Amino acid sequence: MFLLEVKNIYKSYADHAALTDVSLQIPNQSIFGLLGPNGAGKTTLIRIITSILQADSGSVWLNGEQLNRNHIQVIGYLPEERGLYKKMRVGEQLLYLARLKGLEKSLAIERIGDWLKKLDMTEWAGKNIEDLSKGMQQKIQFIATVLHEPRLIILDEPFSGFDPINVNIIKDEILELKEKGATIIFSTHRMESVESLCDHIALINKSEKILDGPKKEIKQRYRTNKFEVDHVGPIATLNGEYQIVDNQTIGNNIFNTVIRIPHDHNPNLLLKELITQTEIHRFSEVVPSMNEIFISKVREQS
Amino acid sequence: MNKIFLVVKREYLTRVRKRSFIVMTLLTPILFASLVGALLWIATTDQGEQKIITVIDDSGLFKNKFQSTEDLHFLYLEQNIESAKEDFNQLGQDALLYIPKIDVQNPQGIQLYSESNPHFGVINKIENTLEKEIERMKMKQLGVDQETLQRIETKVSINTLSLTSSGEKKSNAEATFGTAYVSSLLIYFFLFLYGVQVMKGVIEEKYNRIVEVIISSIRPFQLMMGKILGIAAVGLTQFLVWVILSFLVTSAGVSLMGLKQDPAELIGDSAGIEAQPVDMSTNSQGIWELMETIPFTYVMATFIIYFLGGYFLYASLFAVVGSAVDSDADSQQFMFPITIPLIISIVALGFVLNDPDGQIAFWMSMIPLTSPVIMLGRIPFGVPFWQLGLSVTLLIGGFIFTTWIAGRIYRVGILTHGSKVNYKTLTKWFFQNY
Numbered sequence: 001m002f003l004l005e006v007k008n009i010y011k012s013y014a015d016h017a018a019l020t021d022v023s024l025q026i027p028n029q030s031i032f033g034l035l036g037p038n039g040a041g042k043t044t045l046i047r048i049i050t051s052i053l054q055a056d057s058g059s060v061w062l063n064g065e066q067l068n069r070n071h072i073q074v075i076g077y078l079p080e081e082r083g084l085y086k087k088m089r090v091g092e093q094l095l096y097l098a099r100l101k102g103l104e105k106s107l108a109i110e111r112i113g114d115w116l117k118k119l120d121m122t123e124w125a126g127k128n129i130e131d132l133s134k135g136m137q138q139k140i141q142f143i144a145t146v147l148h149e150p151r152l153i154i155l156d157e158p159f160s161g162f163d164p165i166n167v168n169i170i171k172d173e174i175l176e177l178k179e180k181g182a183t184i185i186f187s188t189h190r191m192e193s194v195e196s197l198c199d200h201i202a203l204i205n206k207s208e209k210i211l212d213g214p215k216k217e218i219k220q221r222y223r224t225n226k227f228e229v230d231h232v233g234p235i236a237t238l239n240g241e242y243q244i245v246d247n248q249t250i251g252n253n254i255f256n257t258v259i260r261i262p263h264d265h266n267p268n269l270l271l272k273e274l275i276t277q278t279e280i281h282r283f284s285e286v287v288p289s290m291n292e293i294f295i296s297k298v299r300e301q302s
Numbered sequence: 303m304n305k306i307f308l309v310v311k312r313e314y315l316t317r318v319r320k321r322s323f324i325v326m327t328l329l330t331p332i333l334f335a336s337l338v339g340a341l342l343w344i345a346t347t348d349q350g351e352q353k354i355i356t357v358i359d360d361s362g363l364f365k366n367k368f369q370s371t372e373d374l375h376f377l378y379l380e381q382n383i384e385s386a387k388e389d390f391n392q393l394g395q396d397a398l399l400y401i402p403k404i405d406v407q408n409p410q411g412i413q414l415y416s417e418s419n420p421h422f423g424v425i426n427k428i429e430n431t432l433e434k435e436i437e438r439m440k441m442k443q444l445g446v447d448q449e450t451l452q453r454i455e456t457k458v459s460i461n462t463l464s465l466t467s468s469g470e471k472k473s474n475a476e477a478t479f480g481t482a483y484v485s486s487l488l489i490y491f492f493l494f495l496y497g498v499q500v501m502k503g504v505i506e507e508k509y510n511r512i513v514e515v516i517i518s519s520i521r522p523f524q525l526m527m528g529k530i531l532g533i534a535a536v537g538l539t540q541f542l543v544w545v546i547l548s549f550l551v552t553s554a555g556v557s558l559m560g561l562k563q564d565p566a567e568l569i570g571d572s573a574g575i576e577a578q579p580v581d582m583s584t585n586s587q588g589i590w591e592l593m594e595t596i597p598f599t600y601v602m603a604t605f606i607i608y609f610l611g612g613y614f615l616y617a618s619l620f621a622v623v624g625s626a627v628d629s630d631a632d633s634q635q636f637m638f639p640i641t642i643p644l645i646i647s648i649v650a651l652g653f654v655l656n657d658p659d660g661q662i663a664f665w666m667s668m669i670p671l672t673s674p675v676i677m678l679g680r681i682p683f684g685v686p687f688w689q690l691g692l693s694v695t696l697l698i699g700g701f702i703f704t705t706w707i708a709g710r711i712y713r714v715g716i717l718t719h720g721s722k723v724n725y726k727t728l729t730k731w732f733f734q735n736y
Binding site for chain 2: 013014047050051052072075077078079081082083084085086087088096097099100101102141144145
């Protein structure tokens with residue numbers, strides 16, 4: 001079951017195309033990475049999903065229904081450029097934003113209390129936003145995004161500007177929200193920052209989707225058949241099917257070697273051969289990063 | 303609708319709770335009242351120091367005819383005019399009146415020397431005295447005796463009355479003019495003040511980037527209208543508090559002052575007209591009666607209508623400016639064309655008040671951009687009902703139109719950062735599908 005389906009979206013601004021025939025399917029209760037360089041069209045796509053913009057053509061379906069104003073309450077959106085009313089108190093601001101999402105006052109107050117407590121910010125409720133540190137403001141912004149318990153949470157460049165401690169806090173909260181049933185879309189140009197969290201991924205470049213699918217599948221598709229070995233004592237000779245791509249000395253008689261095996265070849269065979277020649281400390285597959293996949297995909301196209 | 307109300311409530315409460323708002327709202331009427339009070343006080347107490355005027359009467363016809371009053375002291379000198387002129391600066395006198403030997407039938411060559419330009423009231427008084435005295439002499443020559451002369455002397459003061467369908471009403475030209483002027487200025491001030499507040503609010507949201515969070519919950523138009531309505535409520539609150547406070551403070555002040563001296567008398571005094579005996583009937587005409595000559599409820603009701611109409615018209619234009627720029631500093635170039643009609647209104651107000659039923663007044667009170675200021679200037683003088691109705695209809699049409707335009711530009715503008723915006727861009731935004 002897909003929570004969100006985007007079908008053949010086109011959107012252009014006066015001077016350029018922002019989205020060209022983009023379709024996506026985002027499974028329920030998953031973490032979806034919408035990846036691509038700056039200016040690829042990610043934010044435009046998100047603004048269409050959040051009803052801020054209208055697509056020139058194509059449609060968006062949420063939970064089997066075509067997107068409409070009622071879906072606003074189901075979506076939580078943390079834009080790339082964040083901000084809050086500086087001269088408004090934390091509690092009031094959260095209440096205001098929650099009520100704009102259609103939350104009942106008493107329920108909103110209750111949840112604000114819970115969230116502030118959870119993120120250790122209860123004593124700040126009466127302070128103005130401008131009196132808070134940047135990190136605290138970001139926590140408040142995150143709370144505002146999820147207060148109405150949206151089924152779909154969209155986080156645009158979620159970790160930019162967060163300090164490492166807050167990044168971990170927020171990551172934990174996001175995983176918890178997913179456990180509770182939420183679906184999360186991460187949009188970022190820093191692909192490495194969310195790679196580990198995502199179940200599904202779509203790559204967007206120059207207004208077009210160039211790749212999408214479950215992360216494991218994509219990685220599988222783009223596997224390099226390379227293995228990295230840390231070993232004591234040099235490797236003398238290898239079977240002609242194996243190719244040594246790289247070899248470095250990393251310590252006293254300790255080496256790091258990258259070996260490519262033929263397609264559809266079982267790595268166990270390589271391991272077997274290596275064991276006879278050297279003492280193995282580490283043996284792992286070289287998995288391409290999303291960044292590398294993106295670059296090779298873009299090269300492939302051009 | 304419910305969500306617009308949330309925005310209205312936020313806009314209203316955050317502004318009304320501000321210390322600066324409370325101080326402004328409470329202090330302004332007190333300041334205003336104390337200003338009025340100070341003016342009244344200055345008018346009732348001694349009007350500055352007594353002016354000394356030396357008189358050299360070579361004709362000998364006006365001996366002791368100039369009566370010294372509280373503010374003018376006449377000093378007769380038996381001196382040559384030339385030497386008197388030489389002594390002028392040392393004697394600490396304010397003016398030197400020289401009456402040469404004159405022919406009563408054709409009095410000429412009377413001069414008043416003074417360091418600065420003499421007050422028009424002083425000249426008036428001297429001329430009056432001279433004329434009266436010469437007239438008397440002429441009368442005597444014609445054989446009219448003193449007694450007949452006194453019987454001829456007449457004092458007339460005109461009571462102005464306005465004749466309307468509802469009957470005669472006491473009118474007072476000064477009060478009408480004053481009300482017109484003050485309400486026009488006030489609406490100009492209000493339109494500006496609150497229009498700019500809308501603009502600043504929009505810039506704040508755009509600059510803080512909170513706007514994107516909000517318009518993922520409500521439509522941009524709802525946000526814009528919520529802001530405009532919220533600030534309108536702030537303006538009305540301020541206006542009503544001012545009216546109530548001014549009323550309380552002035553009535554307290556007037557009842558204190560009223561016991562001391564009557565304002566009608568003050569008007570006579572300050573105009574420099576010879577003090578006239580005040581009879582009991584004019585004495586009872588206090589400020590209250592003066593105020594009753596102006597239909598205040600009517601003026602206030604129209605003020606509120608034109609404030610709201612004009613405000614909606616201008617506020618949406620100011621909202622466009624706010625949405626188009628990235629910071630306060632960039633707003634100047636776009637504010638200019640918006641403020642022009644307002645400034646023209648204020649400049650034209652002088653003409654309009656002098657001729658409230660003229661062509662300029664009529665047309666400017668129909669055009670929605672100028673009608674709020676101009677129509678309020680006309681209202682105390684009386685405006686035909688059809689004109690008022692037409693003007694209000696046009697104003698409502700005008701603000702619906704500007705709000706519609708504003709909404710279309712606003713929704714694009716608030717999400718556009720860092721690009722150079724000109725009028726062409728604004729037009730493009732207007733036609734853009736969003």
